[in-house]
Amino acid sequence: MSDDLPLPPISADIQRLAAEAGFDLAGVAGVADTPEHAFFPRWLAEGYGGEMKYLEGRDDAGELKRASLASAAPWARSVVVCALNYNTARPYSTHAGNSTQGWISRYAWGKRDYHNVVLEKMRVLEAHLLALCEQQQMAAPRTWCYVDTGPVIERIFAKYAGIGWIGKNTCVLNERLGSWLFLGVMLTSLELAPGLPPADRCGSCTRCLDTCPTNAFTAPYQLDATKCISYLTIEKRGAIPQELRAGVGRQVFGCDICQDVCPWNREAPLASAPEFAARPQLVNPDLEWLARMGVDEFRQAFRGSPVKRARYNGLRRNVVLAMGNSGDERFGGILHELSRDEDEVVAEHARWALERLKSREA
Ligand code: SF4
Ligand code: SF4
Secondary structure, rough: OOOOOOOOOHHHHHHHHHHHOOOOOEEOOOOOOHHHHHHHHHHHHHHOOOOOOOHEEOOOOOOOOOOOHHHOOOOOEEEEEEEEEEOOOOOOOHOOOOOOOOEEEEEHHHOHHHHHHHHHHHHHHHHHHHHHHHHHHOOOOOOEEEOOOOOHHHHHHHHHHHEEOOOOOOOOOOOOOOOOOOEEEEEEEOOOOOOOOOOOOOOOOOOHHHHOOOEEEEEEEEEEEHHHHHHHHHOOOOOHHHHHHHHHHHHHEEHHHHHOOOOOOOOOOOOHHHOOOOOOOOOOHHHHHHOOOOOHHHHHHOOOOOHHHOHHHHHHHHHHHHHHHHOOHHHHHHHHOOOOOHHHHHHHHHHHHHHHHHHHHH
């Protein structure tokens, strides 16, 4: 936008309103399609989205909703993107506990599901925005807030709103806060002044690409989600492909490795939102505790937690895999028990884990 033109009303207020709602960062993106949007249908066509069928939602004309806002929300004129830091004090997954412990992704350590926490703050922002419009005697704009559930690719709009660049590990990276960021989005019919995408500061670094244990990156900035441990341990139902099991290591829910090795996260400040304070049991969780958990204890332990998304038997499948990858022969007994589990997927993974323990002994 030219310096000579006045900013559309409200534009200068967005960051203040977002900060008052509790966000660490906020910005505005335009609604035009971007090169990243053009890449999305090709990425899907390659099969890199795996079983995440919700990514393939189409409008009445058969167009992919996530490939263009013109299809998903033709009334929208601006996209407000907010970010909330969820960084916790160590540890890093790259130094994860001992052989009896697994790894749950950092974003799931808190007491509450981040979707709810971020959406609540987005609703506060929305209410403040509408109040300001009323104060300025503007017509009430249309707004639509969501966190991960809407037909937009949040990362792309975060980039164009100036929140951060999209790193080679495909995460949004902010120079000051790193990549431990939850994103919330509000589409609005208000015309607001868009920000500028920040420069890509990855430079010649390739740490994330080099460290990924399942080689999930097909190229810098390109992820084959079907090989990513986050997908395998959370989204994938049924058996985890044999060739990827060893690479999953002791990750039982998600994976933080390509963010833990990123130099931009090394000095990232800690989150101030109390909802994201880690529950100690979930940091390097005890594998036997997870494996012996009954369904009621699972529901209780993970009430309101994103871990529920893996489902009870999905988490147990991941846990027996982690036991096999631990190299710790003390897990032989429980794996024998679980190799006869009534859930055939858990039982088959337990048999695989026993074989893996044996092969590491040899
Ligand atoms: S989250 Fe883990 S498995 Fe997925 S790309 Fe990053 S390092 Fe690889
Ligand atoms: S590890 Fe290096 S290449 Fe990967 S996202 Fe971070 S800075 Fe970029």
